[in-house]
Amino acid sequence: MSGTDSRKKLIAEGPVVILVNPQMGENIGGAARAMANFGLAELRLVDPRDGWPNPIAKANAAKADHIIDNVQVFDLLEDALADLQFVYATTARQREMLKPVRGPAEAASTLRTRHRAGERTGILFGRERAGLESVEVALADEIVTFPVNPAFASLNIAQAVLLMSYEWMASGEIELPIHQPPSEPAEKDDLFGLFGHLEGALEDMHYFRPSHKKATMVENLRNIFQKAGLSKQEIHALRGVVATLEGRKTRPRRQHGDEGA
Structure with missing residues (x-):
C-alpha cells in the first residue's frame, strides 16, 4: 500500500514517540512513516548521532512531512520527557527494577485511556544496537515489551515504532479504510x-x-x-x-x- 490522500482527514494525535540516540536516518524516517500510517504525529529525538535535520530520514519518511518537519531535538532525555505525564519504555531485556511490564495491546489501551483524559504521554525507544540503558528505562513509568522469538528478540527501531503505532490505532474506534459493499441476502x-x-x-x-x-x-x-x-x-x-x-x-x-x- 502506498501514497497519501489529501481528500481525507489526517489523523495526528496520541503519545509522543521519543527515539534515544538514533544512529541511522533510515530508521528515523521509517519510524516517522509508521507513525503517520497509524495516526501518531509528534516525534522527538535525543542526541541523534548524525545531527538534525537529516536528509536521509526525510527521504525515508515517505512524505510524512508533517512529522519530519516538526521533529524536536534534545540533548538530554530528561528534557525530552519533561512535559509528559506518563511514559512507556520499550525493551526486550530483563531489567532488575520494580516496574510494571505490559504487552503492546495493554499498553496502547492504557495510553488511549490517558489520552482521552487529557494527559500527555510518550513511548520511549532505544538505540539500534543496544536499546535503552537501565538508567533511561528508570525514567519511564512502565515497560512495554513485545512477544518475540526469545532467541531473536532484537527489533529494528522503525519496526518497534510500527508495532506500537498499530496498537495505538487499533485501540481506538477508527473505521477501516475499505469496506465490503453491501449485498442483498438471498430469500x-x-x-x-x-x-x-x-x-x-x-x-x-x-x-x-x-x-x-x-x-x-x-x-x-x-x-x-x-x-x-x-x-x-x-x-x-x-x-x-x-x-x-x-x-x-x-x-x-x-x-x-x-x-x-
Whole structure:
C-alpha cells in the first residue's frame, strides 16, 4: 500500500514517540512513516548521532512531512520527557527494577485511556544496537515489551515504532479504510431454486449413486449451501455455473412453487 490522500482527514494525535540516540536516518524516517500510517504525529529525538535535520530520514519518511518537519531535538532525555505525564519504555531485556511490564495491546489501551483524559504521554525507544540503558528505562513509568522469538528478540527501531503505532490505532474506534459493499441476502425461495436446479442437473448426470443414499446426499448438499449465507448475486452466479455445466446457454428460471429446475 502506498501514497497519501489529501481528500481525507489526517489523523495526528496520541503519545509522543521519543527515539534515544538514533544512529541511522533510515530508521528515523521509517519510524516517522509508521507513525503517520497509524495516526501518531509528534516525534522527538535525543542526541541523534548524525545531527538534525537529516536528509536521509526525510527521504525515508515517505512524505510524512508533517512529522519530519516538526521533529524536536534534545540533548538530554530528561528534557525530552519533561512535559509528559506518563511514559512507556520499550525493551526486550530483563531489567532488575520494580516496574510494571505490559504487552503492546495493554499498553496502547492504557495510553488511549490517558489520552482521552487529557494527559500527555510518550513511548520511549532505544538505540539500534543496544536499546535503552537501565538508567533511561528508570525514567519511564512502565515497560512495554513485545512477544518475540526469545532467541531473536532484537527489533529494528522503525519496526518497534510500527508495532506500537498499530496498537495505538487499533485501540481506538477508527473505521477501516475499505469496506465490503453491501449485498442483498438471498430469500429462501432463491435458495430452494438453486437446490432444485443443482439436484436436477446432478440427477441427469447420475450423481446420486447408490440410489438409496440419495436422500442423505441431498441433505448434505443443502446443508453446505445453507451454511454459506449466500446473497442473491451469489445464487445467480451458481445457477449460471450449473447451467453452463448442463450445456445450456441460459439458466432456467424457477417459478415460485416449482420443485425442480
